[in-house]
Amino acid sequence: MTDTAPAPLKILGSLDAVSCEGDFCDIAAGPNMANTSPAVSSNDE
Amino acid sequence: MSNPIKVDIWSDVQCPWCYIGKRKFEAAVADFEGDVEVEYHSFELSPDTPVDFEGTPIDYLSERKGMPVDQVEQMLARVTGIAASVGLAYDYEHVHQTNTVKAHELIHFAKSKGRQLDMKERLLKAYFVDGRHVGRVEDLADLAAEIGLDRAEVVRVLTANTYLPDVKADVARAQEYGIQGVPFFVFDEKYGVSGAQETAAFTNVLEQVRGEKAPVT
Numbered sequence: 251m252t253d254t255a256p257a258p259l260k261i262l263g264s265l266d267a268v269s270c271e272g273d274f275c276d277i278a279a280g281p282n283m284a285n286t287s288p289a290v291s292s293n294d295e
Numbered sequence: 296m297s298n299p300i301k302v303d304i305w306s307d308v309q310c311p312w313c314y315i316g317k318r319k320f321e322a323a324v325a326d327f328e329g330d331v332e333v334e335y336h337s338f339e340l341s342p343d344t345p346v347d348f349e350g351t352p353i354d355y356l357s358e359r360k361g362m363p364v365d366q367v368e369q370m371l372a373r374v375t376g377i378a379a380s381v382g383l384a385y386d387y388e389h390v391h392q393t394n395t396v397k398a399h400e401l402i403h404f405a406k407s408k409g410r411q412l413d414m415k416e417r418l419l420k421a422y423f424v425d426g427r428h429v430g431r432v433e434d435l436a437d438l439a440a441e442i443g444l445d446r447a448e449v450v451r452v453l454t455a456n457t458y459l460p461d462v463k464a465d466v467a468r469a470q471e472y473g474i475q476g477v478p479f480f481v482f483d484e485k486y487g488v489s490g491a492q493e494t495a496a497f498t499n500v501l502e503q504v505r506g507e508k509a510p511v512t
Contacts, residue, residue, distance in 0.1 A: 255471050256468065256471055256472055256484060257485070259481060259486060260486050261487045261489065262503070263488045263489070263490075263492050263499070263500060264496065267489060267490025267491055267492045267493075267496075268490050268491045269310075269312050269479075269489060269491065270312055270313065270340050270476055270477050271476035275311055275340075
């Protein structure tokens with residue numbers, strides 16, 4: 251990595267995968283994702 | 296290794312989904328016909344947690360979030376079951392909730408020795424499976440020695456906070472990317488994948504990135 255700000259990322263895959271946020275793990279979404287195929291949502295569009 | 300796909304992974308040692316996601320990602324890489332270079336980065340889920348937190352993860356989560364204990368227990372039972380499905384025997388009865396900044400410093404030290412991946416795996420297993428403490432310098436030095444790193448050197452660099460700037464740089468880069476949860480996977484500094492996705496999802500992303508890297512004919 252460099253010291254310069256990174257380019258915005260394209261987010262792939264379903265966004266409801268389980269993860270940990272803050273001091274807590276968000277497991278409400280569960281592991282059974284309806285859509286696991288890459289689909290570009292956009293934070294750079 | 297020729298033109299590998301670089302995967303930067305933000306993760307915390309005490310994030311259950313990070314270990315599960317690690318296994319699912321590793322399964323995708325194992326079946327992927329291409330070179331993949333992995334680098335782990337620091338993400339502190341609870342930087343204000345005392346190193347010697349008095350209590351269990353159930354106490355911690357219920358106190359922090361005001362959730363009923365039985366609800367927290369159900370959640371941990373569920374994640375333990377999912378971990379088992381990928382071959383990980385989580386033992387929450389013996390987990391030591393702690394501050395992970397020194398563990399992150401150790402991961403950076405291990406990277407300087409070319410042993411980052413081994414150290415990351417050892418720390419996750421120590422926390423979730425083995426009931427080991429991953430917040431105290433002496434305990435971390437023991438774990439480092441178990442993978443062949445110099446124990447005395449580990450004590451020295453952790454005591455001196457030698458790799459703390461590297462941890463903070465990782466956290467800052469996560470903020471620049473807008474990462475709010477972990478695990479978070481960045482492919483070739485271009486694509487982001489959030490959460491413990493299924494192996495097929497990681498496979499799809501790897502194949503997409505490989506396709507875009509292929510030379511135009």
